[in-house]
Amino acid sequence: MNAELIVDARNATGESPVWVAQENALYWVDIPGGRLHRWQLDGSTRSWQADEMLACIARTAEGKWIGAQQSGIFQLAPHADGRLTANKLAGVEHAIDNMRFNDGRCDRQGRFWAGTLHMDMGAETVGALYRLDAQRDGVLAAQLESLLVPNGLAFSPDGKVMYLSDSHPARQQIWAFDYDIDSGMPHNQRSFVDMNNHPGRPDGAAVDAEGCYWICAIDAGQVLRFTPQGKLDRVLALPVKKPTMCAFGGPGLDTLFVTSIRPQGIDLSDQPLAGGVFALNPGVRGLAETPAKVV
Structure with a gap:
């Protein structure tokens, strides 16, 4: 299960990997660099430059991109000259200055979720979780608040459980919520894994076809797999200390x-x-990401 380096990207903060089967390609972002990257199975790479930090992305069924940047959620357009232009879909009123979006993805119905954090990593519980279709007058409405560093967002195969972590050293928790697939509302928040009992802090995540939850253990150089009951059953090592997010891909999603x-x-x-x-061989298949439905 040795990790294979596919791109020596040297990203300041690589994040939000998304597999696009139609292109045999992996896309991801470098948050502070404001760049969208693509790697294809033939080894070729491309990059596009945005005008703000770019935190997380999702693909639409029409082959377009949406992404959460510093000031809101945008529809993104990569251009042949390397520019990544943005059309704002919804803005955000941050609680205080020096905030940005962080981790995000779509639920199984295509609703786009993304969380915000305070960039100096101080213990300011001003982070929040937003859903793109929950807005008033073009401004996103927070669905969950009092977060430090929201991360680890993922959904069970049937979409009825939402997972969320908080990476901050003062928290290091992963929660599970019951998720109403009709309304898009999480409820019944409960502890799923206390990462204070495991190496590393919980960062980005993915769910496999068996319903198990894979979380990057930042600072520990590992990816951990937890069963739906919260039991650790697999550990994959990486040659770097700070893995950020994982995603299933490849022709077989394996x-x-x-x-x-x-x-x-x-x-x-x-x-x-x-x-x-x-790239690692986890021994299980993943699930294709649901395309984003832009409302």
């Missing part, structure tokens, strides 16, 4: 792709591949 962080200002001799994108 490859686990993982993005990572390249820390700035420290000695990386023990992890020269930090910021790269990796």
Whole structure:
């Protein structure tokens, strides 16, 4: 189960990997760089530059992109000259200055969810979770509040359970919610995994076809698989300390792709591949992401 480096991307914060079967391609973002990247099975790569930080992305059924940036959720358009232009779908009124979006994805019905955080990582419970179709006068309405670093968003195969983590060192929790697939509302929040009992902090996640939850353990250089009952049953190691998010892809949806962080200002001799994108063989198949339905 050795991790294979597919792109030595050197991303400051690689995030939000999304497999696009029609192109045999993996897309992901580098958040602070504001860049959208693509890698195809033939080894070719492309990148596009946005005008804001770009935190997370989702593909529509029409082959277009939406993404959460600093000031809201946008429809994104990659251009041949390398530009990534943005048309705002909904804005956000952050609780305080110096905030941005972070982790996000679609539920099984195609509703786009994304969370916000305060960028200095102080213990400010001003983060919130938003849903694209929940807005008033073009401004997103928070669905869950009092978060620090919302992450690990994922949905069970039937869409009836929503998972959410908080990566902040003061929290390090993963929660499960009952999810109303008709209204798109989570309720009955409960502890799923206390990551204080495991190596690393909980970052981005994915759910496999068996309903198990895969979470990147940032700072521990691992991806952990938990059963729907919250039991740890598999650990995959990476050659970097800060994996950020995982996604299933490949022609058989049996490859686990993982993005990572390249820390700035420290000695990386023990992890020269930090910021790269990796492929692992998890031994199970994943689920195709539901296309985003833009409302």
